[in-house]
Amino acid sequence: MKNKSKILVLLCFGYILIQCKADKNKAVASDSDNTNYIISDTLKWSERMALTLMEQHPKAYQIDDKEEPKWDYVHGLVLTSFEKLYEKTKDKKYYDYIKGYADATIDSSGVIASYKYENFNIDMIEAGNILFNLYDTTQNDKYLKAMQLLRKQLSEHPRTTEGGFWHKKRYPSQMWLDGLFMAEPFYAHYTTKFENGANLDDVAKQFELIQKQAYDSKTGLLYHGWDESKKMDWANKETGTSPNFWSRSLGWYAMALVDALDYFPENHPKRKELIAYLNQLAKALAKQQHPSGLWYQVTNLGDKEGNYLEASGSAMFAYAFAKGANKGYLPIEYKTKANKAFDGLIEKLVKVSEKGNVIITQACAVAGLGGNPYRDGSYEYYINEKKKDNDPKATGPFILAAIELNR
Template sequence: MLNKKLNTLKATTLFISLALLGCKTTAQEPAKIVENQNIVIAKNAKWSDKMALTLMKRHPESYMIDNAKAPKWDYVHALVLHAFEDLYKKNPDPRYAAYVKNYVDILVQEDGSIKTYELEKYNIDLVLPGRLLFNRYKETKDNRYLVAMQTLKKQLEGQPRTTSGGFWHKQIYTNQMWLDGLYMGEPFYAQYTATFENGKNLDDVAKQFEEIQKHATDPKTGLLYHGWDSEKLMPWANKETGNSPNFWSRALGWYAMALVDALDYFPKDHPKQKELVGYLNNVSASLAKFQDQKTGLWYQVTDKAGEKGNYLEGSGSAMFAYAFAKGANKGYLPSKYKKLANKAFDGLTTKLMKIDADGTITITDVCAVAGLGGTPYRDGSYEYYVNEKKKDNDPKATGPFILAALELNR
């Protein structure tokens, strides 16, 4: 009888132990996950808050944006978290500031070194997260943020260039400038030189726009091609111009956003300021011609509406809405562009938006990624762009959506 009781007690203890172990295994996730599951999104909240709270609910730690499994110094996180910084200025919810801070502080070490960042790759995408460091340094005066910014400035100083002075997109993309790279590098470069160098390198910032404007602009449409190979050696490059074959809306979106953001740091009396405002007006006027009249959105391949496989794309449309709205608000663009931005925003919120029962929101029909060259090889053809995978709520749409919502006060 005693043995039977002992066996029962052992079995019960084993069961409780296993149950506890099971609980422990599933409870490894951070406490913030539990908190963020309790996020409430009001029906009458502004679109900027709806999107920010959606992202926090679905990605409880900011490094998890884009479904990342581990912290990574990356441009997509930077794009979204920069939008959070702007949102915090309008709505100082402490959760927004904490979400940005957590990302930066996981990756920037005590000595100012940056986890996962490799300077020697000269990847201009990795300069963009440096924009998040200015506020952290201003608020804390902690030297590690300054050291990290100086490291990224050092990358720009050593960034390989075309013979005429334009930054290569990456070390591995020899003699190539991509429109994407203007957003990745120039707003940080402009803010850094304005903050720490009395603006001494603003001419070099402007030089990057001058190069891509001069070489990648199509005289017929006024649109800019996705990439330019200054040596005309890449199989995708036109043998006369060096340009890639098509206009990709997101690449043009990066370019338009780069202009409105870099201009924040150009004084009105700077000799290059009017030139950059001129570029913004030129590209905006060209883009306006290709805005879909019914929905207010833009197609994945900008100038080929109605062709087989082409679709109204979320990220480029959000980027144009932001650039048009900010450009008009700042006085760089005529006021009509605010109306065009609102029309685009209406398209995003009615044609491409899904709203779940818990109030979370999702932008659909977003191109996940597109590039040129590389392995597997990307040829820049029409078929290539329209067949790239789509991804709901891709960060390249959610970040600009928040920024557009703020500029439009929607």
């Protein structure tokens, strides 16, 4: 009996040691996933925002409150801003954060597990923007293969009769302003890097078509979406356009122009055309800028009941104006307008916690057209979509604008 008791005691003791070790390992893992960054108010706003996001989302795939790795445009947008921050600061933690996302979503053979090719969803192209630098710095073929897959999607993506990319396979015959940002900077970069710029005309065509179909001559703005078939309930039966101007969709479009232009050489015949579109849009947006420097959710309807000064569109315009002016695409006065917009964000919509975390408020969480439940594009629809603090559609452009403005 004594021997049995001794064996029992030893087994129990061994089990306790194993559990203690396991708990210790868990604690170490937990600690490494929850780094407490010092977010000093002496840092630039770009770093203060980036460190806030890294503290809230220790793994980059957790951005937008995701629990599992997912290939998505919001991650691509935010991590593109981190890439610009890494270029500026040379702080490797920003590079590692980007690479961590890519490695969580792309396997060793270049397969993106959560990406469904057959959906032909234009949104899925956007995150490919982070892969160019990763491939250049690592020479790991998995990043190249993932880019090649996204490029293949564009080759086979369904199009309107004139050659405009559908927004998604389940939204047939529709072009949305959002889609220009989701596809064109990647497409322009890819064709410049790997195809000697052979398809830059096709990139430019996407802008030409959306200008032709969604531009409103009275305001100089562009409608959120256009349905070639005119079958959607939200579509104007004569023009096919959706009924309202939504600031974030215009922000997507403005950013698409300044980012795609990076890859159009000065002698390219379509470059001046794209710069003209940007100037036309910037002039129209400047007329709608609120005295605070911000823009309303429904761009042209001011303080109509329910309308509100919205963060993501305002941050996108600040970025597009600043980069446009810095690159010489826009007159220098737009740098002043961008700074005014950034001031408005800081003064009206940004809160800073006691720990130094930066919180952007009044950001529309999501908005679209059609689908289930049905989104009719009405004024009431846009103003009643939910808002979310530090929505990635606001934080990414905020970082980009802060970098362009050196704020």
